[in-house]
Amino acid sequence: MNRFILPLAAFAALIALLGVGLTLNPREVPSPLIGKPAPHFELPQLHEGAKTFTEKDMLGKVWVLNVWASWCVSCREEHPVLLDLAASGAVPLYGLNYKDKREDGLAWLKGMGDPYRLSIYDFDGKVGIDYGVYGVPETYVIDKLGVIRYKRIGPLTREIVKDKVLPLVQELGRA
Amino acid sequence: MLRDVLKEEGHSFSRLVALLLLSSALAPGVPAKEAAPAAADPALEQRVMTLSAELRCLVCQNQTLADSNAPLAEDLRNQVREKMRQGASDSEIVDYMVARYGDFVLYRPPFKLTTVLLWFGPLLLLAAGFVVLLRRVLRRRRAQDPEMTASERKRAAELLAGNEAERR
Numbered sequence: 001m002n003r004f005i006l007p008l009a010a011f012a013a014l015i016a017l018l019g020v021g022l023t024l025n026p027r028e029v030p031s032p033l034i035g036k037p038a039p040h041f042e043l044p045q046l047h048e049g050a051k052t053f054t055e056k057d058m059l060g061k062v063w064v065l066n067v068w069a070s071w072c073v074s075c076r077e078e079h080p081v082l083l084d085l086a087a088s089g090a091v092p093l094y095g096l097n098y099k100d101k102r103e104d105g106l107a108w109l110k111g112m113g114d115p116y117r118l119s120i121y122d123f124d125g126k127v128g129i130d131y132g133v134y135g136v137p138e139t140y141v142i143d144k145l146g147v148i149r150y151k152r153i154g155p156l157t158r159e160i161v162k163d164k165v166l167p168l169v170q171e172l173g174r175a
Numbered sequence: 176m177l178r179d180v181l182k183e184e185g186h187s188f189s190r191l192v193a194l195l196l197l198s199s200a201l202a203p204g205v206p207a208k209e210a211a212p213a214a215a216d217p218a219l220e221q222r223v224m225t226l227s228a229e230l231r232c233l234v235c236q237n238q239t240l241a242d243s244n245a246p247l248a249e250d251l252r253n254q255v256r257e258k259m260r261q262g263a264s265d266s267e268i269v270d271y272m273v274a275r276y277g278d279f280v281l282y283r284p285p286f287k288l289t290t291v292l293l294w295f296g297p298l299l300l301l302a303a304g305f306v307v308l309l310r311r312v313l314r315r316r317r318a319q320d321p322e323m324t325a326s327e328r329k330r331a332a333e334l335l336a337g338n339e340a341e342r343r
Contacts, residue, residue, distance in 0.1 A: 134233035
């Protein structure tokens with residue numbers, strides 16, 4: 001009887017380990033950007049291509065940057081959540097239109113509603129690379145000093161907004 | 176979870192076939208080239224591919240940047256090429272990638288406190304296996320060589336003698 005206990009325990013430990021592994025999402029790669037200054041960009045705006053926008057314009061404010069594209073299916077799923085977040089006025093929401101055609105991006109906002117104060121236009125995805133974007137949509141919460149405090153890979157849900165984004169925005173707003 | 180994987184498409188195979196057909200039709204004997212921007216400098220291209228083979232494609236995860244056809248992988252290869260043209264060393268480019276995507280982009284994880292188990296785990300398991308094996312072998316050897324008491328020896332000798340007497 002005794003001789004079975006050790007292998008059985010080892011087997012149970014292995015099963016437990018693999019079981020925990022199954023609950024993890026391998027696509028959620030921890031971002032090294034958390035706690036680091038938001039990478040610098042200066043990009044044309046989506047609506048008015050002659051005007052530019054840079055992350056420096058937002059120093060002193062807590063804000064949310066959402067990476068989106070008209071070709072991105074999950075963005076469609078996320079869109080109502082963003083509209084609600086924008087309507088609540090809790091935090092300024094800016095968009096980064098990633099590797100999109102300008103007319104497609106504009107048509108998307110026209111058809112589905114525009115939750116963003118403004119969107120910037122990253123045609124070749126260079127700024128996306130600087131922000132470590134690899135799956136759209138992605139969302140960043142940036143604090144008053146321009147430091148990235150939170151990153152969400154994949155669509156925002158109402159739960160995430162309520163439990164993570166809004167409390168963090170409030171906390172950062174007090175600081 | 177439903178997530179867009181940067182337009183990752185399953186067409187890479189049909190694309191490859193089309194490319195092969197095209198290249199064999201247009202230029203017989205010339206090997207098919209990748210659709211990525213062709214570099215005039217083959218040595219540079221070699222360097223790009225060698226380094227890309229060390230980096231993970233974030234979209235496909237189990238492919239290297241060199242293997243992947245995902246648009247992001249293409250962009251990142253172009254980024255690597257551009258940096259090399261500007262004279263960046265391989266380790267500078269690796270640092271550039273790690274700063275954006277974390278250690279996960281490296282196919283050879285760095286040796287850190289958090290990765291000690293990753294590096295030595297298999298060795299530990301091997302050592303544990305040897306310990307178990309050694310203990311079993313020693314136990315078996317002991318069982319095959321039992322101690323005999325004096326009376327047992329005497330009885331064995333009698334039996335052997337009896338056998339010999341019978342045979343005679």
